[in-house]
Amino acid sequence: MNYLNETIDSLHQKLSSKEITAEELTEQTLENINKTEEKVHAFITVNEKSVDDAKKVDASGINDRLAGIPIAIKDNIVSDGILTTAASKILSNFVPVYSATVLEKLEKAGAINIGKANMDEFAMGSSTETSHFGKTFNPWDLTKVPGGSSGGSAAAVASGEVIAALGTDTGGSIRQPAAFNGIFGIKPTYGRVSRWGVIAFASSLDQVGVLSKRVEDSAEVLSVIAGVDEHDLTSSEKEVPDYRANLNKDMSGMKIAVPKEFKDQGTNSAVQEQIDIALAAYEKMGATVEEVSIPAIKHAVEVYYILASSEASSNLQRYDGIRYGFRAENIKNISDMYVKTRSEGFGDEIKRRVMLGTFALSAGSYDAYFKKAAQVRTMFIQEMDAVLKDYDFIMGPSTTSAAFGIGAKIDDPLAMYMNDVLTIPANMAGLPAASVPAGLVDGMPVGLQIIAKPFEEQKVLNASYALQEENKFYEQIPTAMKGAN
Numbered sequence: 001m002n003y004l005n006e007t008i009d010s011l012h013q014k015l016s017s018k019e020i021t022a023e024e025l026t027e028q029t030l031e032n033i034n035k036t037e038e039k040v041h042a043f044i045t046v047n048e049k050s051v052d053d054a055k056k057v058d059a060s061g062i063n064d065r066l067a068g069i070p071i072a073i074k075d076n077i078v079s080d081g082i083l084t085t086a087a088s089k090i091l092s093n094f095v096p097v098y099s100a101t102v103l104e105k106l107e108k109a110g111a112i113n114i115g116k117a118n119m120d121e122f123a124m125g126s127s128t129e130t131s132h133f134g135k136t137f138n139p140w141d142l143t144k145v146p147g148g149s150s151g152g153s154a155a156a157v158a159s160g161e162v163i164a165a166l167g168t169d170t171g172g173s174i175r176q177p178a179a180f181n182g183i184f185g186i187k188p189t190y191g192r193v194s195r196w197g198v199i200a201f202a203s204s205l206d207q208v209g210v211l212s213k214r215v216e217d218s219a220e221v222l223s224v225i226a227g228v229d230e231h232d233l234t235s236s237e238k239e240v241p242d243y244r245a246n247l248n249k250d251m252s253g254m255k256i257a258v259p260k261e262f263k264d265q266g267t268n269s270a271v272q273e274q275i276d277i278a279l280a281a282y283e284k285m286g287a288t289v290e291e292v293s294i295p296a297i298k299h300a301v302e303v304y305y306i307l308a309s310s311e312a313s314s315n316l317q318r319y320d321g322i323r324y325g326f327r328a329e330n331i332k333n334i335s336d337m338y339v340k341t342r343s344e345g346f347g348d349e350i351k352r353r354v355m356l357g358t359f360a361l362s363a364g365s366y367d368a369y370f371k372k373a374a375q376v377r378t379m380f381i382q383e384m385d386a387v388l389k390d391y392d393f394i395m396g397p398s399t400t401s402a403a404f405g406i407g408a409k410i411d412d413p414l415a416m417y418m419n420d421v422l423t424i425p426a427n428m429a430g431l432p433a434a435s436v437p438a439g440l441v442d443g444m445p446v447g448l449q450i451i452a453k454p455f456e457e458q459k460v461l462n463a464s465y466a467l468q469e470e471n472k473f474y475e476q477i478p479t480a481m482k483g484a485n
């Protein structure tokens, strides 16, 4: 089973009419993954228990729209009894004893965890090249990166291995890979989705979201994973709408703000051209488009890398060789164990962030770095809120360029960090944001980013759906997958 031409709706019909059983669908999905992985390597672990899980769904009946539908789970989302590594050597033998709330909710709805998707180590990166378990390749061009950190989730969807995948987004890790792979991806409002059981990177920014070819499929999955959770005190009690049932592509009267700073951040002119075509399409649908200014955007990368690294340095203290995963051998005493375990267990990018974060939080630099960055974060919130008082959406490119070559930026951390310049603002302000395919630049996909007010996921999905139905990008098959289905 290859999912390139399917939707959750088409699958649900096949399952509920018994044209196919959940068990058969899961087996066929595994066969296809097996074949496709040679090209893309989107998974760290394929779930061996998935066929048994599917049998249980068959036995209890196709009662829910997600029942029997295989979904990929980013490997920083813990899964009971199934290896969960966050793509790090330090967790290379970690088998959790419980599942994240998002995964529990999916499984309760009958969805099948088909496997754990590859990612940048601890979700730090923009290319999935920092994974301890090898790189993932972009299905549109196998010499290019799939983006990151949710690159495995995105490539699994774009190559048709799965219909949808969960990802996480701290500074852009759902939207940037969605853009690079020609698929849809949404990061919800901070607090919309529980983070319980999601391996923490930067807790004040992390949020779980969904990637799929079609907007309606992400809408469907988002309604299932969203909602309050007693285990996550930052989760919101706001009621969760049926996002899919409420989808509507009416853009008339909508006001779209386009920050001029998005263009000034080095957005490639061919990318901007595709964005302008999308914006013109909205104007034709009755929306208005106006340029605005959000000056804080200029500081996005500096502020993010101070705050996210500070939080990461604290969150990653728990990997000490005692509580989780890997422990170095030939140790002399306890401090030797900490040092050796962390030196051997963490990759270079993790060490870079822990050093940067520890420095920014240290007594001598706290005021100059961490506190200053926290103040600039408040500017982001204020400036974006002010724009969203007068406008329905903030829109612009998701990324400044299309996917780059494997190896092109891995030795240049600053060039890699610049990937997030357009996606960070929504994380800073906790706003819902999506990337929806806008078109191709030299054969590689680029995405339009859509941001709205807190808890306006429905509006983000609706605007995305309107563009999807206009450009029908989902009809395009990634180059390396032609003939695959």
Ligand code: GLN
Binding pocket: 123, 124, 125, 126, 148, 149, 168, 169, 170, 171, 172, 173, 174, 201, 308, 420
């Ligand atoms: N690329 C960014 C980083 O490396 C964002 C990561 C993310 O959103 N998880 O930190």
